Amino acid sequence: MTQKPTGRASARTPNRMMLRRTLFLLVVCGIVAFLVLGGRLYHVMIVKHDEYEQGAISQQLRKKEVAALRGTIYDCNGKILAKSATRETVILSPADIVKYDEDAALIARTVTDILGEKYGVDYETVLAKAENHQSFYEIVARQVDPEDADRIREFKEENNIVGVWMATDSKRYYPYGSLAAHIIGFVGMDNTGLAGIESRYDDALSGKTGRIVRAADEKGTGMLLVRYEDYIDAAVGYDVTLTTDATIQYYLEKHLQQAVQDYDVQNGAAAIAMNPNTGAILGMVSLGNFDLNDYQAVSDAAQQKIDAAEDETEKAELRAAAQQRQWRNKAISDTYEPGSTFKIITLSMALEEGVVDENSSFYCGGSTAVRGRTDPVKCWKTAGHGAQSLTQAVQHSCNVAFVQIGQLVGAETFYKYAEAFGFLNLTTNRDSTLTARTGIDLAGESGSIWWSQNTFYDSENLSQLASASFGQTFTITPLQLITAVSACVNGGYLMQPYVVREVTDANGKVISANEPTVVRQVISEETSARVRAILEQVVGDPVDGTGKNAYVAGYRIGGKTGTSEKVAQDAAGGPKEYIVSFIGFAPADDPKIVILVLLDTPSNETGIYISGGQMGAPTVGKMFADILPYMGVDPEYSETEKAYMDKTVPNVTGLTLEQAQAALQDVGLSARIIGEGDTVTQQLPGGAAVVANGSTILLYAGAEPSAEQETMPDLTALTYQDARDRLAAMGLYLTTQSSITSPNTQSITDQSIPAGTPVDHGTVVRVSLVTSDAGMLGRY
């Protein structure tokens, strides 16, 4: 290159400039340009790799979702409360029907024939969907049974149809129907939880949707040589085990339902059963109820109203309102003024603070003046309770005494305890409504509304403190009350209420568990024991106890009544309406269960005196009578109880008269022999019937019982003994689940066979009794 071109040769050989320019070319085209392109490749392939790869993958992979089966919900004993079964969704692909020139009418006809009314499918609708040519996805029916889906599959295969296909789906079943409806909740058509545990634990229950991912070419078919398929298994949802016991739940519902019927309760009712030592919810019911398997359906009464409505808009509004009402979990979503049941809280703080003790005495003259109030606070007993001990004041549910106790505690201390018991929340809600919630693991919990600190502390106006002392002028949820009362009787510990015991996977491995959580200790163990002892006198004292109708023979039960007037209703000038309630716990010395029953607006028409003592207490008593034996709490009967305890009739048919009489005598029953024979050919009532102690059993020795029928007499207001004797004369028998503690003051409130019904000889009628001495009738 350094050679010097000379002469003629210079024209035939490249000159220096040419070589220089070529060298320049070599550097530019052979080196620099390639370095630049290398940099560009690095940018596209490495820097932008993730972005571009994602773009490529998004078009190359076809995904198909596989629905996961939802987890099961169990009660605390492993009974299945909610379960999912595999179902299928039938889908049309009209675009494919066009593409493969399939017969839309034939497809629509066949699909309609197979699915039909069972799934609410009609030909016109299906045909309209099948002819929506732009669409690839038209759902015809969801939750189709596998056998029906199989018939469609057969049709597909026989006719080589592409335009209709099936996707996995599932359907939720609730074996107990309406049982624990508000706890369990329900799922929508897409299997998403909409209420209760189904909603709150939706993430755990719903599992993970599986996917089939495969590589496909631009036409959607598989790639030649590239066999890329990936399965992400659908993970079955976790199972949820509740603290709720289906049996306890059943008893709660049964007796609450009965109470709603007996007292003609207008505005719904709620009951909660809680283990006071853990905060675990054993049962929770809100009425009116609904069937989880058909949660959209409203009650017959509501349906009648809807049917009677004029136009569709009104119908829809009525339906929506009825549904909202039935889905509402009154036990945690509605707030109310607790009334006298709250006296347990006032009592507990007063004992804990030492401002009162069992030797304190209170005078009730029927009313008491309160600073800042123009009218004095009246006791429910306008005549006044006179001088009372602390225990008597609680037994009497004396408002005057509790106003005094509240003032002894003082506004600031009272307020501090109200917060400690979980009725208000100063820390996060200082300036607003002070709303506090228990934080239970259920959807839809409401919170309390309380006085602000400034109003409550006003030393010139003690009316708030006075009303609050007996549970008025603030509102809380039933759940908040039972949680706080549990703290009063369990040794002083405010527990965090919970419904879910544990979440487990398909293999039973525990994924998460709710352990009993102490929020704080509010009162001491010792104070708690004193509170229990006093409250036991409310139920256990057959004379003074306002809660004695909750008594169950053989069991130690404590509790407190409550009757609160609905202030809003009063202000509106209408007839007085009440929420009556009772909260009870048993056994009184070592509580294993606390039950709160709340009846919203019993009817004035039933003739039964509206109060917690007359309606709430007997309802809770009946619940305890079933639940305590179920829980394995051994009864210990007093002598009176033994004397009035119902007896089970032994089967003596076929025995000689002597043997039969002896057998009856053994259980405390007597016999009347009809006929001339030596052996018992028939007995009334038959073996295993439960009748009142001392009943006379009819033994037929050869003779036939009279075919004549008797007319059931009206037993209402009779004492147990009177009713028994009256029935005995007619060859009828009596039994009761109520406890006979004071036979002379307890009277029958209702009977299982209405008066006037013709009945056969030997029929057993079941009655309920309440203590209804005139002195005890009051709104306490």
Next chain:
Amino acid sequence: MNENIRRIPRRAARPEPAETVRGGMDFPLLALTLMLLLFGLVMVFSASFPSAYYEGHSPAYYFIRQAGFAAFGAFLMIVCSRIPMATYRRYTVLIFLLSMAALALVPIIGTEANGARRWIDLKVFQFQPSEAVKLAVILMFANMICNTRAQMKTFKYGVLPYAAILIAIIGLLALEPHLSCAIIICALAAVMLFVGGMRWQYLVGAVGAGAALIYVASKTMSYVQERIAVWRDPFGPAIGDPLYDKAYQIKQSLWAVGSGGFTGLGLGEGRQKFLYLPEEHNDYIFAILCEELGLIGALAVLALFALLICRGYWIALHTPDRYSFLVAVGVTTLLAVQVLLNVAVVTNFIPCTGISLPFFSYGGTALVLQLAEMGILLSISREIPARRST
């Protein structure tokens, strides 16, 4: 070292060119060419089997045809390397006129595909005259520059005749139309005139005029505007947007290239060739290569090309004969322009235009002529005087 191959000394004395004295072929050039040829064949198979399959052929359909072209091309390369450069020069004008004639025939008897009339059906295969014209221009310009000698610096002799030829070629290509080929020939012609001694001011003027033309086109012609819009943002247009279809190919190409990463999905494992990326075995085969072999494979191929191009210029620099020198520069530049433009298009570095990748893209005429050009380059390498002493 093979005895046919000689080391060429850096500072070899330049004797008078003796046409009778011909040495051995340049081994590095031959080796690089064969390596690229084989590499290209393998990639054609990998990239084309899905298309062959979907079109109803045997999966190896394109591969077998390309292998046939490669065999024929290799044979032609050896033949071309045996022909002395003097012979080429003697027939230059004839070759040029025949090529031009063929090109002129295309608008009349050519067969059409994808809206362009570029091929003449020779029954055995489709001949593409525009490919031949590239070579003809190299030979013709080299010959003209040698004849023009010192007058290269004048406008009348150094610019006008070449411009006239170019305008004629561009006119014929515009009838097909074959824009990318026109661009390549213009670039090639500019480089040859630059090396041939044209005044750099003219060259700057020509480049400036070209740039101005592109600028005006980008402002006035909607077709050009669309290409530029798509180049700037291939992912922008959504389905339904008229630009979506135009952006589709470059988007698919970027997804293919980007999917490669460092090591790629593996030879044959690419997915974009399954009807996603159009022209995956022709103009966009490099995208499939990137997807399957990753950055490492792509850089390896670029390195082979870079070495081949450097070797081509290196041979030119050592060629004593001016005509041979200019042909070597032309052939190498043609190779370089095609490789660089193709890779730049596939990676969306420049707006897209249809340029094939030498040795890789499927296509008979291009491959055969490419190998023939390498044969000419080899023939030139044999004229480099051997080092006298070792």
